[in-house]
Amino acid sequence: MASSSSPDDGDGNGCCPSFSHHRKFHRNWLRDLLLRHASNHPNLPPSLQSTALVVAPMVDASDLPFRLLTRRYNANLCFTPMIHAKNFVERPGYRRQFWKMMEDQQQKIMLPLPPEDRPLIAQFAGHDKDMLLRAMKLIEQHVDGVDINCGCPQGIAKRGRYGAFLMEELGGDRIVEIVQHLSENLNVPVCVKLRILPSGIEDSLELYQRIVEAGASMLTIHGRTRLQKQRNTGSADWELVRRVVERVGHIVPVLSNGNIANLDDVHRCLRETGADGVMSSEAILEYPPLFTETNVESTNFQRTGPGRLQIATEFLEICKHYPPEDGGQGSGFKCIRAHVHRFLHADLQLYKSIRDAVIASFSIEALEDVVKILREIYETTGHEVSEEQLSWYFRHRGGVDESQDDLPEEEKKEEAAVEEDDCPTDVFVEVCDNDGDY
Ligand SMILES: Cc1cc2nc3c(=O)[nH]c(=O)nc-3n(C[C@H](O)[C@H](O)[C@H](O)COP(=O)(O)O)c2cc1C
Structure with a gap:
């Protein structure tokens, strides 16, 4: 919600005034948001209360019931599955997969999801900035942020010109233009979830910086290229995440995605990258209490959480x-x-x-x-x-x-x-x- 984040009243952390002078959301918007909801997570140690422990956007998998389950076990920020912007605008049946709707004639009035499903970031896919804006406007008042999918590596994303392929369109100009348009016209933080460009780390860092300059309020870095998928998944690059934090972390929060299988990994990732939080996808799908003290060194790797x-x-x-x-x-x-x-x-x-x-x-x-x-x-x-x-x-x-x-x-x-x-x-x-x- 617009009210959930305060407009930037100064120059971020004072590190880079030219970047942050006109920013809509202060560098600490995420931290403030998490702290406001901290009472929902009484078992979270104080040291983690302002750290984002995030359930990733997952098609057909980060649905409402699953999000509610993970929130019982310390997940303090969830993403919706990727929502296809054009279909969301044009098809009520598709909208219903993601949102509650008023049964009015046009079926374009979205109702809030249950209050316990907050904080929530809605992720969208598309390449048309106006279509993305129309889709996001429909639910803007019911979320704490929106996100643009720059991660999907599949053929369908290539054909649809979204996902990881969007990072490469017009040498990055397309995504930069989208971010600028959305952040100028929305009242919630505009976030972007990104992979590494196939052309390498330096090009990626350059693009991430341009995206932040265009007005993005948070970056999630999935430290793999679009070629690292299925059996070629391999491990995610936390060193890259560290460099992203070094480069733009004083302006916007950065989340690290990949290689998180238990709470020990969370601590290690935070230490090694300096990120504001971690995002988990596959491991939390298998075991939703992933962000609790279980199957870690201190429990002798035994499961002390629910079976x-x-x-x-x-x-x-x-x-x-x-x-x-x-x-x-x-x-x-x-x-x-x-x-x-x-x-x-x-x-x-x-x-x-x-x-x-x-x-x-x-x-x-x-x-x-x-x-x-x-x-x-x-x-x-x-x-x-x-x-x-x-x-x-x-x-x-x-x-x-x-x-x-x-x-x-x-x-x-x-x-x-x-x-x-x-x-x-x-x-x-x-x-x-x-x-x-x-
Ligand atoms: C079932 C499933 C669905 C996914 N859907 C999305 C999606 O909708 N949007 C997105 O950005 N990434 C999606 N992803 C990718 C994850 O968000 C995440 O980036 C990736 O799995 C790496 O994280 P991990 O190592 O914790 O699994 C999906 C992953 C899985 C396993």
Whole structure:
């Protein structure tokens, strides 16, 4: 909300007056925002209360029920999934996947999401600055910031001229122009989530600086190029993030994205990069209490947080309160099933019939039955929650993943939907790919 951030009353931290003189939002807007909501996170140590512990934008995965679950476990800032600006403006059915709407004739009045779903940043994709502005204006009053996706590395983003490809259009002029237009015309901070340019670190740093000069209020750096995806994901470059902080960190907050698998990683990343916060995607998808003290050195790498069955149960409960037709829940049941699939990934590798049952589930009750069966199995096998570790997150990080090779075809499709990097679903492709303009 506009009121949630104070206009810059001076020269940022006094380091670079020419940059910051006319900035709409003070360098500390993010910190102030987090502190205002700190009472929602009573278990967060004081040292982390002004640090952003962020749930990444994730197509079909950072939906409302999932965000609410992660917020119970210390996530203090969430992003919506990427929203395709043109579709959001033009298609009520598409809008409903992300937002609650008034049932008026035009269906263009957006209602606030639940108050516990704040702070929230809405991420959009597009290359047309006016279309992006129209889309963002629709929800501006219900969010704490907007974000431009400059990260999606997929073919659909190339065709649509958005995502990581937007960074390269007109030698960077396109994204700079978009940021300037949006920041001049919106009353919330305009943020940008970026990858490394294929042409290298120096070019990337140059572009990030231009984006900040154009008025961006926060950068999230995913320290990988668009070529580092799926099996070539590899690790993210924190040294680059450190250099971004060094270059523009006195003007805007910087978030580091990539390589965060537990709270020890969070501390290490903050120390090594100097970033204002960390963003997690895949690891938090598998284990939403990622930002709590569990599976870390101080717990002897044991899980001291809730076990994955408890997480699946809690999630399904939340889903019952926020059914897909209410708006905000992504692609409905498909999303719910994919979440449960990731939570229980370690079990589903072991018990193929249960994996088949998850894939064949078409209702929350059916997924609850799966959880019940697993609970019974746990009782007979003497399962210990304390021994649970991440499983799905590491599939592309510990060498070649062999576990996919024996999957049945249908399941490969399900896994592909769960796995694709950045814009993962065929539903999204269906919605956006047939649009001649993109
Ligand atoms: C299922 C899924 C969906 C994603 N969707 C988006 C998206 O909508 N927008 C975006 O900028 N990045 C998206 N990403 C990329 C993540 O936000 C993040 O940049 C990437 O996964 C690296 O973070 P990690 O190492 O913590 O996984 C997605 C990633 C996954 C796994």
